[in-house]
Amino acid sequence: MNFLTNILHLIGAGAAAYFSARHLRDPLTRPNFLAAFQLAESGSVPFLEALRKRAQAEGDEWLAEKLARHASDEMRHGQIFAHALKQHGKQVIDFKQLPQEKSSKQERKSPFFEAYYEGYSREDIKPDRIDWLVFLASTYILELDASKDFARMAAVLPEDEPRSRSLKQGILSVAQDETRHAGYLYEALQRRLPQVQVDAVVDEWRTRKAKALLAMTLDLLQKGGKSRSLVTDGALVESEVDLPVAA
Numbered sequence: 631m632n633f634l635t636n637i638l639h640l641i642g643a644g645a646a647a648y649f650s651a652r653h654l655r656d657p658l659t660r661p662n663f664l665a666a667f668q669l670a671e672s673g674s675v676p677f678l679e680a681l682r683k684r685a686q687a688e689g690d691e692w693l694a695e696k697l698a699r700h701a702s703d704e705m706r707h708g709q710i711f712a713h714a715l716k717q718h719g720k721q722v723i724d725f726k727q728l729p730q731e732k733s734s735k736q737e738r739k740s741p742f743f744e745a746y747y748e749g750y751s752r753e754d755i756k757p758d759r760i761d762w763l764v765f766l767a768s769t770y771i772l773e774l775d776a777s778k779d780f781a782r783m784a785a786v787l788p789e790d791e792p793r794s795r796s797l798k799q800g801i802l803s804v805a806q807d808e809t810r811h812a813g814y815l816y817e818a819l820q821r822r823l824p825q826v827q828v829d830a831v832v833d834e835w836r837t838r839k840a841k842a843l844l845a846m847t848l849d850l851l852q853k854g855g856k857s858r859s860l861v862t863d864g865a866l867v868e869s870e871v872d873l874p875v876a877a
């Protein structure tokens with residue numbers, strides 16, 4: 631990581647951490663924030679499952695096993711956020727019931743992922759054809775940072791209120807899993823590449839992450855920190871998300 635990337639990373643991470651802490655602490659914005667995490671975590675499960683099958687088909691038992699555990703962890707993470715949401719009397723909205731234009735692909739484009747995977751088409755990052763090194767390195771960076779972000783988020787939650795105390799415990803356990811995910815992804819890179827190339831590819835994705843964080847932050851600032859509502863009151867419904875990877 632060069633000096634500029636490092637600065638960009640710090641600015642982006644600082645701004646993202648500011649928005650995260652503010653939204654999590656404020657009872658009014660907390661449900662929407664929890665919903666976004668529920669969608670991101672659960673949304674990564676089919677992607678990881680498909681990758682597990684592909685690794686198995688290619689004879690990489692080691693990776694297939696790690697991916698199986700990863701997928702089940704992300705499923706559990708989604709449930710932790712869904713449970714917290716339920717404790718707030720909320721649930722994720724049913725995207726299928728929204729008017730067509732509101733749930734269009736256009737609106738769900740994420741400035742972060744657009745920038746992070748710049749140069750790769752949606753087809754390029756589908757699980758049946760994504761380059762393994764692209765998957766391993768890009769996800770390694772996301773998992774590593776997620777583990778730190780979740781630990782920071784847990785720290786802002788107060789312990790004197792039961793709902794927030796249990797969410798804090800949940801988020802801390804998520805943070806531990808993300809650290810383990812980052813660990814196996816890095817090991818997978820080391821199994822495929824000499825260390826000097828591992829360093830280079832990790833560096834490349836660190837730079838991409840810094841740029842993507844900045845793109846996301848600028849987008850958030852333009853919207854005044856507001857995002858559309860992802861929650862509603864009532865019973866649990868099925869939801870549809872389209873995220874290539876989530877921590």
Ligand SMILES: [Fe+2]
Nearest residue numbers: 671704707877
């Ligand atoms: Fe996760």
Ligand SMILES: [Fe+2]
Nearest residue numbers: 773808811877
């Ligand atoms: Fe993860």
